[in-house]
Amino acid sequence: MTPxxxxxxxxxxxxxxxxxxxxxLDIAEGEVVCVIGPSGSGKSTLIRCINRLEAFSxxxxxxxxxxxxxxxxxxxxxxxxxxxxxxxFNLFPHLTVLKNVMLAPMRVRxxxxxxxxxxxxxxxxxxxxxxxxxxxxGKLSGGQQQRVAIARALAxxxxxxLFDEPTSALDPEMVGEVLDVMxxxxxxxxxxxxxxHEMGFARxxxxxxxxxxxxxxxxxxxxxxxxxxxxxxxxxxxxRSVLEH
Amino acid sequence: MNxxxxxxxxxxxxxxxxxxxxxxxxxxxxxxxxxxxGLAGGLFLALVRLYGPGPVPFLxxxxxxxxxxxxxxxxxxxxxxALPFVGxxxxxFVSAVVALTLVSAAYTAEIFRAGIEAIPHGQFEAxxxxxxxxxxMMVDVIxxxxxxxxxxxxxxxxxxxxxxxxxxxxxxxxxxxxxxxxAQALAANPxxxxxxxxxxxxxxxxxxxxxxxxxxxFGKDKRP
Numbered sequence: 001m002t003p004x005x006x007x008x009x010x011x012x013x014x015x016x017x018x019x020x021x022x023x024x025l026d027i028a029e030g031e032v033v034c035v036i037g038p039s040g041s042g043k044s045t046l047i048r049c050i051n052r053l054e055a056f057s058x059x060x061x062x063x064x065x066x067x068x069x070x071x072x073x074x075x076x077x078x079x080x081x082x083x084x085x086x087x088x089f090n091l092f093p094h095l096t097v098l099k100n101v102m103l104a105p106m107r108v109r110x111x112x113x114x115x116x117x118x119x120x121x122x123x124x125x126x127x128x129x130x131x132x133x134x135x136x137x138g139k140l141s142g143g144q145q146q147r148v149a150i151a152r153a154l155a156x157x158x159x160x161x162l163f164d165e166p167t168s169a170l171d172p173e174m175v176g177e178v179l180d181v182m183x184x185x186x187x188x189x190x191x192x193x194x195x196x197h198e199m200g201f202a203r204x205x206x207x208x209x210x211x212x213x214x215x216x217x218x219x220x221x222x223x224x225x226x227x228x229x230x231x232x233x234x235x236x237x238x239x240r241s242v243l244e245h
Numbered sequence: 246m247n248x249x250x251x252x253x254x255x256x257x258x259x260x261x262x263x264x265x266x267x268x269x270x271x272x273x274x275x276x277x278x279x280x281x282x283g284l285a286g287g288l289f290l291a292l293v294r295l296y297g298p299g300p301v302p303f304l305x306x307x308x309x310x311x312x313x314x315x316x317x318x319x320x321x322x323x324x325x326x327a328l329p330f331v332g333x334x335x336x337x338f339v340s341a342v343v344a345l346t347l348v349s350a351a352y353t354a355e356i357f358r359a360g361i362e363a364i365p366h367g368q369f370e371a372x373x374x375x376x377x378x379x380x381x382m383m384v385d386v387i388x389x390x391x392x393x394x395x396x397x398x399x400x401x402x403x404x405x406x407x408x409x410x411x412x413x414x415x416x417x418x419x420x421x422x423x424x425x426x427x428a429q430a431l432a433a434n435p436x437x438x439x440x441x442x443x444x445x446x447x448x449x450x451x452x453x454x455x456x457x458x459x460x461x462x463f464g465k466d467k468r469p
Contacts, residue, residue, distance in 0.1 A: 051373075051374055053374065076376045076377075079374055079376040080375070080376030082374070084371075084374035086367060086370065086374075090365075090367035090368060090370060090371035091371075092368065092371070092386055094389050094390050094393070103375070103377075104376060104377060107377055107378075107381045107385060108375065108376045108377060108378075108381075152375070153375070
């Protein structure tokens, strides 16, 4: 079966500093992939290339569901199929929670307002925010905002969901509610690529864990392989540093 | 007593008041037309300066810099007195509106640009990640937030445009100032000028107060 996402020789540099040294990675439909690694290892850059929020080298190629991710008209189409959840939520502060979720289906998919609203309320119920639908994002806690952001991305019925450190900006007591939503989501068969520092989540939910360091994939495997029996020294030392504190 | 008769001569003020009001109407016509055209032009210039293709941003910047440098009076005189030499003839009204709009658009463009640039990068990224087109991103996400930020400086610019309409009197436009100077000549008394000054203040003071209040309110909003 052809992979849903095919990343070949992905290279990215900021000036003289190389962030990604030619990454090859295939992600299958329905797979939940967690990307772990130290800060600056290139893991966020990697997933931001998948919907081309970061431009990448011309020798690289990323194909999502048969469509090449490149500059030009097709890009908005790819992006509509790829949902993204950001570390800092990035909700639209001038729109209510409900309107945040309704906007893209109406503008990009041409959904009718009534239909978009019904779907938005369904999604907000799924992430446990239905009661806050008429509020503005600024009135919500961080955890609530991030759950709205997940609903907003899901409203486009994306083929894949990207999560860029979705719990890193949250107060500790709010991390659980967001991870719970993500766990439920993973159980529904949505393809997910999650950059995270939450090792418990990765171990419990991921089909595959990728450990990155220095702009390369150092090691990948099932959670059991990576967490219980890492082959590489760098993986071992990283896991020791994050798990022992 | 002499002073009152000279500067605040009530009978003369009453006599010339209709003239002054007709001047006020012209001032408002020039001002409002120039403000609206300047807003549209300024938004366009700001957008092409930020997102235009190829040399367009640079050209937009050149335009903005030139029209922020040129004195409005000089521009107005060029439009009204110099352009006819190359066959371009505008009425006094159109000359005044053209000169005011060209300059106002340049200032407005810089205000809009600052407003758009003040929107956090994450708003652009979230819009793009959802697949919104550039147009929808601007119309639905970026501009509604930017406009809130730019309302105080835009109102300031409106005040400046309204004040600068007085320059139209040099191209024989019967605006408030021109009518006042004519009434002054007719009555051989400067009271109409004082009347015009009071009308300008009465017109613009509320706007000045509104700007102060808006700045205070939006200033508060910004704090998280």
